[in-house]
Amino acid sequence: MYGVVVCPRCKRAKGVDLKQKTTTCSCGFEIRVVPARVRARAETARELVALVGRVSAEMAGGTEAYRRAQAPIRRKRSRDVHVRVIGIAAKARDRAGRVRAAAIELTRELEVFSIADWDRVLAGLGIPQPEEALATLVRDNAVFEPKAGFYRSVILSP
Ligand SMILES: [Zn+2]
Known part of the structure; x- marks a missing residue:
């Protein structure tokens, strides 16, 4: 098959x-x-x-039926993902918890996330120096980089 x-x-x-x-x-x-x-x-x-x-x-947007079926998914990916991730991560008790939750939720939503995704979410959470926060997660083996510029949380629940 x-x-x-x-x-x-x-x-x-x-x-x-x-x-x-x-x-x-x-x-x-x-x-x-x-x-x-x-x-x-x-x-x-x-x-x-x-x-x-x-x-x-x-x-590539071939059939109309397919576009209609996919529209909610595209919208979800392009617009609401960061908002949803920020909403969930903001509930964590402290800064470290919010950073970890951001990585977990981004991975759950996107499979792999980019620096641009990360910057947007951390900005939404009011956490400065996003790249440093990501580097810390990578150093702690909580996040890895399966391909250059794309990141994934090792664990998928808090
Ligand atoms: Zn590919």
Whole structure:
């Protein structure tokens, strides 16, 4: 059985043998192959090629139905993610707790987050020197950098 997954980082569609646990995107990101992420399935490698093309077209805004279905997700990613992360992280008791919660929630929402995401959230929390706060998390092994410029929290609950 084959399937099509979409890279969380660059949004390109990629065909994969569903027996694999991970696959590396052409952008270098390692995509975990989990059922929730499989956009389409094919019995043969040959069907898979056509399917990857279809999903790519859909990702590029191909069909109207697809755009309608995806609209809430796009909105969620582009506008509300930082607001939601700030709202959750702000509830932590102290600065260290808010910083940790920000990393956890960003990872939950985005899979990997960039410095720009991080800066926006920490600014929203009123925490100065965001890059220093991130460097501290990396030093403490609470956050790692799976790919240059993209970060992930090691733990996903506070
Ligand atoms: Zn990619």
